[in-house]
Amino acid sequence: MSDTLLRIGCAAGFSGDRVDAAGPVVQALAASGGPAFLIFETLAERTLALAQLARRGDPAAGYEPLLVDLLRPVLADCLAHGVRIVSNFGAANPAGAARRIHALARELGLPAPRIAVVEGDDLSGPAHRPLLRAALGPALDGLDLVSANAYQGAEAIADALLAGAQIVVCGRVADPSLAVGPALAHFGWARDDWTRLARATMAGHLLECGTQVTGGYYADPGYKDVPGMASLGYPIAEIDADGHCTITKPPGTGGRIDQHTVKEQLLYEVHDPAAYLTPDVVADIGEAEVQELGRDRVRLAGVRGHPRPATLKVNVCHATGWLAEGEISYAGARAEARARLAAEVLRERLAGLGPLRADLIGVASVFADDAGRWLAGLPDGGAEDVRLRVALNQRDRAGAERLVREVTALYCCGPAGGGGVRTAVRQRLGTVSCTVPREQAPASFRFVGEAA
Structure with a gap:
């Protein structure tokens, strides 16, 4: 040695x-x-x-x-x-x-x-599916398996x-x-x-x-x-x-x-x-x-x-749908009020697709909840430099693309003075873990x- x-x-x-x-x-x-x-x-x-x-x-x-x-x-x-x-x-x-x-x-x-x-x-291959089935049982049902390692x-x-x-x-x-x-x-x-x-x-x-x-x-x-x-x-x-x-x-x-x-x-x-x-x-x-x-x-x-x-730990990752995000900036007098109005417009137009997460970057971008209750209870502080960020989870990409279109439409559909739109759609992954001999x-x- x-x-x-x-x-x-x-x-x-x-x-x-x-x-x-x-x-x-x-x-x-x-x-x-x-x-x-x-x-x-x-x-x-x-x-x-x-x-x-x-x-x-x-x-x-x-x-x-x-x-x-x-x-x-x-x-x-x-x-x-x-x-x-x-x-x-x-x-x-x-x-x-x-x-x-x-x-x-x-x-x-x-x-x-x-x-x-x-x-x-x-x-992740078919030959290992019985091993994962024995480890996860019914939790494996319906999963769109991406990886298992x-x-x-x-x-x-x-x-x-x-x-x-x-x-x-x-x-x-x-x-x-x-x-x-x-x-x-x-x-x-x-x-x-x-x-x-x-x-x-x-x-x-x-x-x-x-x-x-x-x-x-x-x-x-x-x-x-x-x-x-x-x-x-x-x-x-x-x-x-x-x-x-x-x-x-x-x-x-x-x-x-x-x-x-x-x-x-x-x-x-x-x-x-x-x-x-x-x-x-x-x-x-x-x-x-x-x-x-x-x-x-x-x-x-x-x-x-x-x-x-x-045993060895195994992480099983599976597709869970799509995440859509959109951002738009408001600046100057009453910027926070305009950003809040934009968020409400998007909530109304995207109603029925699920909870819409809205953050006011520069005001509230960490502590908010997906249902919007925390932000609704926070008084308008008159911020003059605000970027609205919204996000939506969807099972299919078409639903996610709805948010992209609606955020882009704010350029002309208002509120006033919005600019710098940026959007993204990406696949979401979920994880379950188990152990195998x-x-x-x-x-x-x-x-x-x-x-x-």
Whole structure:
């Protein structure tokens, strides 16, 4: 078992994160001279469903839309310095993502990297319908299924790395598993070493949301001040052979890492601190210790682990109709009154289609309810800069298009002085979750592309 410190840097916390984040992280990892990994976490609960919809329109699509933008600045440096990459940016099409990375390497004049894809999470095909039926029962009836994906763990990632993969592309794996896989492969831990797995899991948990742990989502001016918000550093975890980690960030970058930022992220999305369920382990942070070692260096220790669950969580996304939105601005004297009148006109003309959500941006755009009661009870404050935003849910697109036409008609149908109309119609998705026996959704890996 290796006792060499392992460094894992994170350069994305969601699909749509900053594409210039990876550069400083890779520079810091390369400068360390030791074994290092770069992870990109780009999947949220519904991102996979959106990816499946994209793949319906184009069989070659379905992976992270910013894949090339994320990798182009750092792929050459990663390959040159032995910084291996692990990510879930494969989304609904890991093999397609691998092929696109090979194409990018050719464009950059780089040797073909060995790319492995992790499979087994996609349960949306007809062959898996009995499994979903057993898990969901009548709740599956009538669903227009878009995607069904099991949260896979770290073992297939580790196996791919041990087989020589330089890049591992996953679909739906648990976010912390992106870090647990490299730790498993590097340290050679037993697959049932629950305490070390739990510690690596919490290291991955601190990394997975990118700059949330370096002060980004923590910032609240005058209360929780964070320097350099425009140049936030993305986090790096230094993991030792026992799984304990120290969280830091690249030198010269903005943000802050202290016990407060780490504790906030440590508790983020954790339902039970004594039983944080993942596919790899049940982590227990009930006696965890957070210690500041110096500026922007915080150590996490004391995490314990328990045997992993016998089941895997599955997210099932389904089409639920269409969301129509429209906006129009009013300014100057009596602007708020004109915006309120426009909302009432739309309510009357769209009556019978369901609740119309109306927000007065600049007056009331967060606390309002879909029925309009909160806004109706709020007196006209005489605002002179108001943008009306309305929204409507419909089962069919034709109903949604009604709102688009009616908002556009306000240009001439009044009230006076409206302008800057913007409209949109997009498909809505719903989500139901269940669990399935892990042996019925096994994960595996395979190599894809020139270096297979």
